[in-house]
Amino acid sequence: MTAVVDHSLGLDDVPAAVEAALAEFLDGKAHTGAGLRQFTELLRGLLGAGGKRLRPVLCCCGWLAAGGGDPAPVVPAAASLELFHMFALIHDDIMDRSDTRRGRPTVHRALADRAPGRPDLTDAERFGVNGAILVGDLAMVWSDELLHSSGLSADRLAAARPVLDAMRSELMYGQYLDLLVSTDLDSGLEASLTVARYKTAKYTVERPLQLGAALAGGDEQTHEACSAYGLPLGEAFQLRDDVLGVFGDPGVTGKPCLDDLREGKHTALLAIALRQAGPAQARTLRALVGDARLDEDGAAVVRGILRDTGALDTVERMIHARCRQAVDSLDRSPFPPAVRAALTRLATAATVRTS
Template sequence: MTATVVHAPGLDDVPAAVEAALEEFLDGKARTGADDNLRQFTELLRGLLSAGGKRLRPVLCCCGWLAAGGGDLAPVVPAAASLELFHTFALIHDDIMDRSDTRRGHPTVHRTLAARVCGRLGLLDAESFGVNGAILLGDLAMVWSDELLHAGGLSSARLAAARPVLDAMRSEVMYGQYLDLLISTDLDSGLEASLTVARYKTAKYTVERPLQLGAALADGDERTLEACSAYGLPLGEAFQLRDDVLGVFGDPSVTGKPRLDDLRAGKHTALLAIALQQADRAQARVLRALVGDPRLDEYGAAAVRGVLRTTGALDTVERMIRERRQQAVDSLERSPFPQSVRAALYQLATAVTVRTS
């Protein structure tokens, strides 16, 4: 799935425009790098950005701009591209916390950095170097995201209007990440806890706030910002629920990530919470014995997937996805958005919930 499925004036061009903005920004950073090591650091970031990604947040930011009457998309493209840099920061750190080996079909940043020094350092020291370097590169991506936002030429008044939305987004994703870590220590934390994580880690960060950021940059009123929330929160939850399903049942050759990571890490998703609620004793023993086991293999994962199916957890989550998508779509009829933006967001609602990656 790519964001180019939307069909409002100018929106088809957003992914390419964002790519160009990111390339120009990173080219400038590479030219001013003090030495080869810093330039290689920048190229590592470029590699992750160019390896794929849906560019969903930039497209939604541009939708918000149009929804609030912003007109020509050119002024908002750097701000939209800055969201992609911030997302790259989040991915790098998320992969460290999840101990993931691959991202978008390639080695994660911390694995790449570790491999570069493994020949002259011991394995443990190389792994430590990789993690430390990836933390720094993630931090750099976050700093540069703010720099790109402010280098785009938008007026100080527009940037000031958008600051509360941006501040909220940054805080919410950190809070959601922490909650995700916290509930993964307790398999019995329940469905509501997993949905709270989905709301803060994904729904607000991925859909609601990018929409609101674009609207705020275009001087959108309170009614427009509220309509962004009415659409963004349920769709963002549906997006995360689809991610939960793909994390266990997806095809790694399509998703670009192993489908054992979430199970090995003991991710307390809605899928797992519902299965534990519905499981009989034998099924619960399977889940408690295998989920969270860092040595889990495909044989054990198949047993977990069997329980997720037979308890009805998978079907329940699929129904929750459909319900939230419909809630988001229904909200568009009550929104003050132009019809072209409604049409784009309607198609996007299907694209992000019926997907294989």
């Protein structure tokens, strides 16, 4: 069992330390002479537009949970998760055809506006999408470079490799599942929860915790405790995203609240509503959800049905239950008391939020 050593986490300092590590890395890339300044500007803009830095903080928690001591040595590795997250967001926005992210134009939209020459709209959009794919790919490559230039020992990096490989594979699988069920309104609740587990729960909470633990030399019991906490909390995090995607304030979330409905995204919220809807309500949902021309009046009708069927209340209960399960698991974990306290606070922040 990992030795129980209490630490003063200083988690409030981790986001700033991560920002500094990312800024230093991107500054170095901007001055390599390889014509990468435009790419670094795009990534810097997306990184600087917001974000919770939840994955790096969880990585530092995993490090401390495994007895790693002062988290400063793991900060660059934790920051690499943010670059990988940029890759995921950029590609996700392309697949979702999103226009904005964190209140700014998405990368493919920004690049379309910079298309060289005087292209027509189709050519400009193609340039934007193709360019954004490359920027996303570069962010993934750089995340690996930042991790392996973090200064951690080769044996620690080797121990963390299986966790990193699993995280990347699970995210790709989750994204593919999302494509399969995203517009199939009849795929059911279990399908939406499977997507949430692979696309979000593992990638957002479980694996970042385990990565930090692996880098600190954590044992199997520590990794299992990371899963017991991470999987239910990650699912709750995604369920909250589903709610905010329909009921959130765009001025706070940074994304329009019509996108998920226009796309016809199959979420747990929608699956439950269809399961509990009467015939007329179900017909209305099927007519409106997935309509690319859906306006705010139509969205208000959908929101009313989501409330009236009890779907919204059901999802709120699911969020609460999963958050409680995650927090309760900490009582059985080998984590130091300060880590358990920090993860309890993070559970609330991740699920009771407006963005």
